[in-house]
Amino acid sequence: xxxxxxxxxxxxxxxxxxxxxxxxxxxxxxxxxxxPGAGNMNFTxxxxxxxxxxIVKQSRExxxxxxxxxxxxxxxxxxxxxxxxxxxxSLLNEKMPKLIGVDKKNHVLNLEDLGHGVDYTFLYQKGxxxxxxxxxxxxxxxxxxxxAINTKTTDTRLPNRKMRKLNHEHIFIYxxxxxxxxxxxxxxxxxxxxxxxxxxxxxxxxxxxxxxDRYLQDGNTLLHGDYFPGSWLKTNDGIxxxxxxxxxxxxxxxxxxxxxxxxxxxxQPDKLVEKALRFYKDRSALNESLCKQFMxxxxxxxxLGLAQLPLSLDLEKRKELLNEAQSILIPE
Numbered sequence: 001x002x003x004x005x006x007x008x009x010x011x012x013x014x015x016x017x018x019x020x021x022x023x024x025x026x027x028x029x030x031x032x033x034x035x036p037g038a039g040n041m042n043f044t045x046x047x048x049x050x051x052x053x054x055i056v057k058q059s060r061e062x063x064x065x066x067x068x069x070x071x072x073x074x075x076x077x078x079x080x081x082x083x084x085x086x087x088x089x090s091l092l093n094e095k096m097p098k099l100i101g102v103d104k105k106n107h108v109l110n111l112e113d114l115g116h117g118v119d120y121t122f123l124y125q126k127g128x129x130x131x132x133x134x135x136x137x138x139x140x141x142x143x144x145x146x147x148a149i150n151t152k153t154t155d156t157r158l159p160n161r162k163m164r165k166l167n168h169e170h171i172f173i174y175x176x177x178x179x180x181x182x183x184x185x186x187x188x189x190x191x192x193x194x195x196x197x198x199x200x201x202x203x204x205x206x207x208x209x210x211x212x213d214r215y216l217q218d219g220n221t222l223l224h225g226d227y228f229p230g231s232w233l234k235t236n237d238g239i240x241x242x243x244x245x246x247x248x249x250x251x252x253x254x255x256x257x258x259x260x261x262x263x264x265x266x267x268q269p270d271k272l273v274e275k276a277l278r279f280y281k282d283r284s285a286l287n288e289s290l291c292k293q294f295m296x297x298x299x300x301x302x303x304l305g306l307a308q309l310p311l312s313l314d315l316e317k318r319k320e321l322l323n324e325a326q327s328i329l330i331p332e
Contacts, residue, residue: 004060077102095238117233119233126267172215176199225255231244254294260277296329
């Protein structure tokens with residue numbers, strides 16, 4: 001088993017590592033280290049020197065925020081492969097951080113620093129709405145990705161099976177387990193009782209299982225894989241897209257279904273959710289029925305599963321969304 005050097009925020013040891021990689025000049029000193037955002041998955045740090053700043057990102061064999069949760073240690077390398085695939089597509093790479101370097105042995109990326117941006121998770125707060133022009137940019141980027149990189153345009157494939165397996169468990173399995181280690185009443189009093197009928201709905205679970213099988217199948221199109229407000233960054237240079245570590249070649253309906261689900265859980269107006277779908281469909285083909293089914297699955301998993309969001313929705317609104325999701329998956 002190969003030895004992996006775990007990076008820390010210790011300035012001296014990090015400086016030594018970066019010089020060993022050739023990512024710092026011999027006479028270049030770290031002047032400051034900062035946490036660039038509220039990420040969960042990886043060790044991520046902003047490195048500042050007298051001349052510049054950049055982002056160092058390492059994936060471990062566990063989730064950084066929850067060390068008890070195992071995760072594929074090579075996921076940063078899959079993210080690197082994504083950046084390499086989009087590197088010659090100007091409409092895509094101008095919206096993403098540039099990949100400066102990769103340390104394959106230690107699963108470390110050296111990425112362009114996009115500055116002190118803020119992600120769009122503020123949308124989950126009560127009364128926050130996304131600007132229509134910004135939403136159009138977000139949906140245009142993902143449509144451009146799907147049109148530009150697919151099995152017709154590249155021989156490269158990016159299965160990312162280990163990350164897909166992890167995601168599959170969290171999306172399609174854990175939310176429906178009676179005892180999955182999460183007391184939903186700790187999230188919101190009354191949510192446990194509200195969720196019980198959905199965990200016991202055998203027809204619903206069967207339908208979710210079939211969609212899970214589709215998710216695990218290889219598809220024709222490169223997906224970002226986790227296209228939600230936490231992956232959209234508002235910066236001084238406009239909107240940027242980050243964290244494609246769940247990327248794989250799959251079905252576009254999964255990608256857009258996830259996006260629409262988060263707009264709904266962020267309590268965005270129905271007309272904005274409809275516009276998001278239209279912005280995408282104006283540029284790229286989509287099976288709307290399948291998309292809505294994946295949207296329903298994402299709503300169920302985020303409200304009932306382990307990957308909770310900072311939602312401001314009250315219990316009645318969450319129940320309303322759960323019932324809507326159920327009616328999409330099991331129409332009367």
